[in-house]
Amino acid sequence: MLVETQWLGRFQLGDNLPLRMIATDSNGEIAWPTERGTIRIYNPAGTLLYSDIPYVIDPTRIGMLGANIRLDGTFSTYGLYTVWLQMEMDASAGGRVADAVWTFELLPGETDDGFIHSMYYWSRPEAAYVIGANDKGYVFQGRNPIV
Amino acid sequence: MAQIIKGGLMPYLPYSILRVAYNKLLMANGIDLMLKWDGQSSNILGAGVTAPTTASTLADGGAGSLIAGTYYGYVRFVDAEGNPSNPSPVSAGLALGASKQISWTNIPVTSDSQVVKKQLLRNTAGQAGTFYVVHEMTGAALSGTTTYTDNVTDATLFTKEAVVLTDSEGVSQVTRWTMPPRHKAVLAQHLGRVFAAVEIELSKGHAEVTNGSTVVNIWGQPIPWTMAASRQLYVPGYPAADIAAVSTFTQIFLSNPWGGTTNKFTNYAIRSVPAYQRTVHWSDTEFLEGWSPLNAVSVPETGGEITGLASMGSYLYVIEDRAIHRFSFQSDPASGTLYIATYRGCVNNRCWVVLDESIMLLLDRKGIYAFDGGSSAEPISQAIQEVFRDSESPYRINWNHTTYWHAVHYHDQETVRWFVTMGGGKRPRHALCYHYRLKRWWIEEYAIPIMSGCAATRGLPQVFLGGRSNVVWGISFDSIDGLDAGDGVSGSVVAAGKYDLTAALDFPSEVQSCPIYIVDGTGKGGWNIITAVSGKTLTVKYPWRMRLDTTSRFSVGAIPWQWEGGRYRWVDSEQNARREIHFFHEPLSDEVGAEVAVRSDFSDQAEIIYDSEFPAEPKEFFHADLRKTEGYQLLRIDDSRAQRTDGPRIVQVGIKGFRTREHVRIYAVEIDGAV
Numbered sequence: 001m002l003v004e005t006q007w008l009g010r011f012q013l014g015d016n017l018p019l020r021m022i023a024t025d026s027n028g029e030i031a032w033p034t035e036r037g038t039i040r041i042y043n044p045a046g047t048l049l050y051s052d053i054p055y056v057i058d059p060t061r062i063g064m065l066g067a068n069i070r071l072d073g074t075f076s077t078y079g080l081y082t083v084w085l086q087m088e089m090d091a092s093a094g095g096r097v098a099d100a101v102w103t104f105e106l107l108p109g110e111t112d113d114g115f116i117h118s119m120y121y122w123s124r125p126e127a128a129y130v131i132g133a134n135d136k137g138y139v140f141q142g143r144n145p146i147v
Numbered sequence: 148m149a150q151i152i153k154g155g156l157m158p159y160l161p162y163s164i165l166r167v168a169y170n171k172l173l174m175a176n177g178i179d180l181m182l183k184w185d186g187q188s189s190n191i192l193g194a195g196v197t198a199p200t201t202a203s204t205l206a207d208g209g210a211g212s213l214i215a216g217t218y219y220g221y222v223r224f225v226d227a228e229g230n231p232s233n234p235s236p237v238s239a240g241l242a243l244g245a246s247k248q249i250s251w252t253n254i255p256v257t258s259d260s261q262v263v264k265k266q267l268l269r270n271t272a273g274q275a276g277t278f279y280v281v282h283e284m285t286g287a288a289l290s291g292t293t294t295y296t297d298n299v300t301d302a303t304l305f306t307k308e309a310v311v312l313t314d315s316e317g318v319s320q321v322t323r324w325t326m327p328p329r330h331k332a333v334l335a336q337h338l339g340r341v342f343a344a345v346e347i348e349l350s351k352g353h354a355e356v357t358n359g360s361t362v363v364n365i366w367g368q369p370i371p372w373t374m375a376a377s378r379q380l381y382v383p384g385y386p387a388a389d390i391a392a393v394s395t396f397t398q399i400f401l402s403n404p405w406g407g408t409t410n411k412f413t414n415y416a417i418r419s420v421p422a423y424q425r426t427v428h429w430s431d432t433e434f435l436e437g438w439s440p441l442n443a444v445s446v447p448e449t450g451g452e453i454t455g456l457a458s459m460g461s462y463l464y465v466i467e468d469r470a471i472h473r474f475s476f477q478s479d480p481a482s483g484t485l486y487i488a489t490y491r492g493c494v495n496n497r498c499w500v501v502l503d504e505s506i507m508l509l510l511d512r513k514g515i516y517a518f519d520g521g522s523s524a525e526p527i528s529q530a531i532q533e534v535f536r537d538s539e540s541p542y543r544i545n546w547n548h549t550t551y552w553h554a555v556h557y558h559d560q561e562t563v564r565w566f567v568t569m570g571g572g573k574r575p576r577h578a579l580c581y582h583y584r585l586k587r588w589w590i591e592e593y594a595i596p597i598m599s600g601c602a603a604t605r606g607l608p609q610v611f612l613g614g615r616s617n618v619v620w621g622i623s624f625d626s627i628d629g630l631d632a633g634d635g636v637s638g639s640v641v642a643a644g645k646y647d648l649t650a651a652l653d654f655p656s657e658v659q660s661c662p663i664y665i666v667d668g669t670g671k672g673g674w675n676i677i678t679a680v681s682g683k684t685l686t687v688k689y690p691w692r693m694r695l696d697t698t699s700r701f702s703v704g705a706i707p708w709q710w711e712g713g714r715y716r717w718v719d720s721e722q723n724a725r726r727e728i729h730f731f732h733e734p735l736s737d738e739v740g741a742e743v744a745v746r747s748d749f750s751d752q753a754e755i756i757y758d759s760e761f762p763a764e765p766k767e768f769f770h771a772d773l774r775k776t777e778g779y780q781l782l783r784i785d786d787s788r789a790q791r792t793d794g795p796r797i798v799q800v801g802i803k804g805f806r807t808r809e810h811v812r813i814y815a816v817e818i819d820g821a822v
Contacts, residue, residue, distance in 0.1 A: 002283055010646075010688055012678065014615055032412045036355075036366075055352035055367030055396075059414040068368070071160070085149065094498065101413055107688060109660055109678035116613030119599040120164035122172060124186050130601065130611055130619055131172065132149075137158035138212070139174070139191055140149040 037087030044079030177332025177347030195326030211248025216272025455496030739802035
């Protein structure tokens with residue numbers, strides 16, 4: 001079965017990859033899948049790099065599933081990636097597999113630390129510090145010594 | 148270069164960071180352990196010390212020096228700063244005869260790397276309110292030694308460190324050193340104590356619940372292993388279910404089997420039990436890492452959510468999304484009172500600032516207002532109220548994503564900036580800026596999300612903004628800090644493709660990750676993010692919306708600006724009347740210039756202007772060359788309108804341009820012929 005590939009865009013490490021899919025049943029009506037789906041991401045070499053479960057994005061919209069995948073250090077190669085999301089619909093009626101395929105390009109230029117979401121300035125006798133926390137779950141400190 | 152001092156934390160929850168002593172920062176996010184840092188060590192540690200969970204055993208140890216009496220024993224752990232844990236469960240009482248010694252066994256052990264001492268506490272004969280440190284163990288004994296022979300007489304014990312476990316009023320103090328609450332996300336300091344409030348709700352993704360099973364799978368929301376079990380699972384249509392434990396990042400165990408229907412895609416929320424949801428907790432005054440569970444007050448219900456804490460003047464303010472409570476107490480918060488100060492609130496704990504210790508500026512759903520600490524909440528955002536409404540304004544706040552909103556006060560500029568989300572973005576890229584002395588507003592837009600900021604207080608006041616990849620930016624440093632104008636950061640395009648641009652000079656490597664703007668020629672107004680630099684060629688993140696050519700001029704780090712004046716009425720005249728627009732500016736050396744647009748009546752379209760500099764090219768704007776040494780620009784648009792005939796009645800002037808290396812200063816804009 002051919003599935004149309006959609007272009008997600010160009011991203012860098014630390015960005016969130018937004019995947020969105022509306023599931024429909026065999027009658028074309030919006031519906032929840034009958035089983036968990038799967039998300040697979042293949043690197044530019046075609047190797048399976050990442051696997052996860054799609055989840056509900058908007059609880060007010062039936063059948064809206066997807067993921068916000070943070071592009072962390074797992075994505076170590078720059079280039080074109082392929083994303084495949086698959087879900088099973090209407091298992092009781094014989095089963096129908098719904099697929100969505102996307103591609104995106106990973107660009108260099110940033111690290112997987114992501115964005116700094118918390119900061120604090122602390123002036124101490126020996127140095128001035130900026131302490132921060134980022135999207136990666138790290139806390140870091142920058143130090144400017146007092147001469 | 149940034150140094151990592153802690154990892155493995157919840158990645159997307161903002162931290163509340165508070166300096167509580169000259170050598171201590173505390174950090175909380177409502178999910179992970181409260182953290183502390185002393186500014187010296189290369190690691191952040193958990194605040195508080197985990198207490199022993201088992202009791203020691205005291206037994207008759209044979210002949211010794213102790214007098215007859217009933218003896219009890221505790222064990223507690225102590226960290227390198229001298230912070231003790233709560234004592235262990237008390238041992239069974241030992242009724243000892245005269246001239247005996249005590250044999251301690253089953254002394255708890257620990258492998259906690261933060262613990263440096265293990266203290267054995269015992270009472271003296273005849274009382275059990277005050278205990279004394281009868282013995283300390285360090286080093287290998289922390290994890291290896293479980294026995295001790297106690298032959299310390301009362302006379303000697305009195306000279307040891309005393310630990311009051313029952314105070315003079317008979318109140319137990321054994322919980323005085325309880326570890327800080329993990330489920331509170333906001334910290335504030337007031338009158339020598341640290342206060343904590345604000346619950347975090349986990350609700351992303353969905354839950355899989357199965358009838359008759361205690362296993363619940365959560366997808367789309369990592370569940371931290373360290374999450375306290377005093378939380379409940381809320382599923383629409385069903386009673387709250389107690390959570391017993393966290394199994395993995397995606398699985399929890401309920402205390403009781405799920406009694407509702409099986410559902411593979413249900414909405415859910417994980418929150419603290421109701422008794423904790425509206426509580427404010429506080430620390431001990433001597434041990435700021437000791438948080439007795441008795442040190443808490445429940446905030447009266449108002450129908451809103453608690454969003455923050457603020458200390459201003461003599462009071463601590465408990466901030467909700469739609470109200471502010473004033474918490475008043477003398478020395479012990481337990482005897483304090485909470486009462487409503489105002490029915491305005493704040494959207495989160497990062498969207499308020501205090502000016503001069505007497506006025507707080509806050510942002511809530513109704514706008515931005517000034518709160519004097521009493522009952523007065525004076526709105527100040529009337530000039531930009533459109534952004535708060537569900538209007539057609541292009542600058543309309545997106546209220547669905549407020550987690551990373553924050554405010555920062557730049558004292559030197561007398562300006563407060565609230566970073567908010569606008570349009571479809573989830574992260575704040577726009578700042579509502581308020582000059583509080585001139586009472587002026589403007590909006591700033593940033594090329595990348597700005598999710599945090601802080602004000603520096605050493606030397607010249609400075610504001611730092613959090614970027615990405617651990618890069619911290621400073622406001623009002625040069626737009627390209629450290630690079631000269633001749634370093635190739637601006638110029639003309641030699642060649643361009645869909646994702647690249649080639650210039651005549653090599654680009655410095657420092658411009659990677661900077662924004663780049665097309666300031667003139669084909670593609671003017673376009674912008675992009677530089678992802679790679681290779682000699683004279685830049686690679687950019689997004690496709691250029693218009694194919695650039697050799698007329699295109701670029702500037703790395705340029706800042707586009709735009710000003711719109713008010714609407715004025717042209718004076719009616721049957722004869723050709725003098726109508727002029729002129730403005731005064733600081734002369735610049737940059738050739739980019741500015742554009743002046745004139746709009747009539749209430750039209751969004753600019754009037755066509757026949758610029759004397761380009762008479763054959765009617766445009767929708769007048770090009771102002773800001774290099775003119777006299778610093779003066781004039782646009783004449785003489786016109787007339789017979790009475791009782793149609794014609795332009797209202798005039799509005801707009802000016803826009805780019806700031807490249809120099810500050811653009813426009814001192815006055817005047818319209819002759821209008822009232």
